[in-house]
Amino acid sequence: MKALTFHAGPLALAQIGAQGLRAQDIAVVPGAAGGPKGLVFQALDSWMFGEWLPAAPRERVLIGSSIGAWRMAAACQRDPARAFARLGELYAGQRYASRKPSPQEIDEVIQHLLAELVRGHEDDIVGHPHYRLHLLAVRGKGGLAAPPHPRAELRGFAAAALHNACSRALLGRMMERVVIGDARAQAPWLRERFDAFTTHFSTLTRDNLAASLLASGTLPLIMKPVTGIQELPPGSYWDGGIIDYHLALPYARAAGAARSDLVLYPHFTQHIVPGWLDKGFPWRRAARAHRGWLDNVLIVAPSDDFLRSLPRAKLPDRADFKFYGLDHDARLRNWQRAIGEGQRLRDELADFVARPDLARIRPI
Numbered sequence: 001m002k003a004l005t006f007h008a009g010p011l012a013l014a015q016i017g018a019q020g021l022r023a024q025d026i027a028v029v030p031g032a033a034g035g036p037k038g039l040v041f042q043a044l045d046s047w048m049f050g051e052w053l054p055a056a057p058r059e060r061v062l063i064g065s066s067i068g069a070w071r072m073a074a075a076c077q078r079d080p081a082r083a084f085a086r087l088g089e090l091y092a093g094q095r096y097a098s099r100k101p102s103p104q105e106i107d108e109v110i111q112h113l114l115a116e117l118v119r120g121h122e123d124d125i126v127g128h129p130h131y132r133l134h135l136l137a138v139r140g141k142g143g144l145a146a147p148p149h150p151r152a153e154l155r156g157f158a159a160a161a162l163h164n165a166c167s168r169a170l171l172g173r174m175m176e177r178v179v180i181g182d183a184r185a186q187a188p189w190l191r192e193r194f195d196a197f198t199t200h201f202s203t204l205t206r207d208n209l210a211a212s213l214l215a216s217g218t219l220p221l222i223m224k225p226v227t228g229i230q231e232l233p234p235g236s237y238w239d240g241g242i243i244d245y246h247l248a249l250p251y252a253r254a255a256g257a258a259r260s261d262l263v264l265y266p267h268f269t270q271h272i273v274p275g276w277l278d279k280g281f282p283w284r285r286a287a288r289a290h291r292g293w294l295d296n297v298l299i300v301a302p303s304d305d306f307l308r309s310l311p312r313a314k315l316p317d318r319a320d321f322k323f324y325g326l327d328h329d330a331r332l333r334n335w336q337r338a339i340g341e342g343q344r345l346r347d348e349l350a351d352f353v354a355r356p357d358l359a360r361i362r363p364i
């Protein structure tokens with residue numbers, strides 16, 4: 001039984017076929033939104049950022065939304081393996097006093113989680129010698145610019161869903177993408193407009209790190225919008241996954257003049273869904289709508305066999321909070337088991353790096 005699947009664009013497939021999957025070729029690592037699904041990569045992330053990539057140091061862009069942003073922030077710490085373990089403990093260890101906690105209670109838990117994750121590591125994260133961290137968030141426009149109360153926010157997101165149902169481009173009337181990134185990396189492949197969303201670029205600093213990570217993972221209608229973030233345009237900020245759920249970005253622009261720079265994307269599914277609201281529109285998947293963007297991308301994702309081996313035959317997800325209710329211990333046991341099974345993902349990727357098997361790679 002194979003735990004991983006491999007999907008590659010044509011440039012990535014040719015590069016791996018000629019030279020194998022080499023750490024020195026990895027220029028970008030994305031991290032998708034998806035809540036606790038990202039926890040299954042704890043062992044793989046620890047190996048990638050703790051052993052494999054450091055053996056071939058170079059400038060790399062780490063970019064993420066929500067839990068993906070938090071994973072990438074853990075990767076930038078001096079001891080990434082310890083940081084990933086801590087992220088898993090903190091995220092899985094969330095406990096709430098009621099089955100339906102208030103936005104205030106959720107905010108307090110998540111703020112504590114992020115404070116524990118980054119406190120004392122701010123300078124390491126924003127000043128890493130090789131990694132250039134970029135966080136994605138969403139800034140509201142129109143009725144979502146500054147909703148005065150929860151009902152107004154609900155109306156605003158209902159309107160956003162209707163706009164998106166008609167056309168993803170129309171969602172750009174309701175919200176903007178904000179890239180909060182390392183000032184040392186201009187990321188020109190992101191700066192030239194590539195979709196219907198206005199994109200703001202702001203500088204990530206030690207002082208706005210925690211607030212930016214919070215904004216990147218702030219769930220609409222469940223948590224309060226984040227406001228007053230230093231260095232960012234004024235406004236209300238929410239989860240970057242609303243626009244950039246699986247980070248459907250123009251990665252081929254980052255391939256470099258030699259067309260040899262690769263994007264290595266540990267992802268919980270082989271599909272790249274552009275925005276959270278696009279989950280019900282399979283024709284909007286990046287491989288269909290923007291195939292050329294993914295020419296230099298290698299996606300490594302858990303196989304169906306691997307998923308069937310997990311508790312409830314699936315990755316941990318936010319629905320588990322409702323399923324387990326106040327039985328936090330049962331949820332924690334099953335999430336820890338899933339995280340432990342993720343060691344098989346690490347082992348298979350390490351084995352693939354040592355002995356590439358092109359027969360396992362499928363086209364994106």
